[in-house]
Amino acid sequence: MNLTRLVYYSQRNPSEKLDTADLIATCRRNNARLNLTGMLHYNGDHFIQVIEGGRVEVSALYHAIARDPRHSNIILLSCEDVRERIFPDWSMGLHQGMSDRTSAIFLRYFSTDVVNPEIVSVDSLLDVLQDLSAELGAS
Ligand SMILES: Cc1cc2nc3c(=O)[nH]c(=O)nc-3n(C[C@H](O)[C@H](O)[C@H](O)COP(=O)(O)O)c2cc1C
Structure with a gap:
């Protein structure tokens, strides 16, 4: 079956409580069951998430996530069929914060962080995100 990769950007909603340990536990439990993989970067202000898996599962999860009040102003950056997963070992990797090391990784690929x-x-x-996932060690 086809493999789809979706990428979105959203802003944290400061009026809603966010427990990232809790969130990532939910992600990993649900995603593993659905053969979904990916990576979530949260810098304290916004999220960037990649979700990979079956077209139907990716689509359903994206619609559920888009309704989640913990973030807002969600912008779909891409959604396309792909040949293989970038994050096959992560049911959902979480990279948090914006350290000097994180900034250096952004500056490797962009003119600003x-x-x-x-x-x-x-x-x-x-x-x-692939470089950030390498910083996380094993899933
Ligand atoms: C930034 C963000 C990313 C999320 N990513 C996922 C995800 O990858 N998988 C998932 O199941 N839920 C994710 N969620 C949570 C969903 O919006 C929703 O709360 C969850 O799927 C409900 O799962 P439950 O019915 O098992 O409690 C995310 C939420 C936010 C705010």
């Missing part, structure tokens, strides 16, 4: 979702190159963003 501030992502503008209106113009960002998704390919470069995927390179960043």
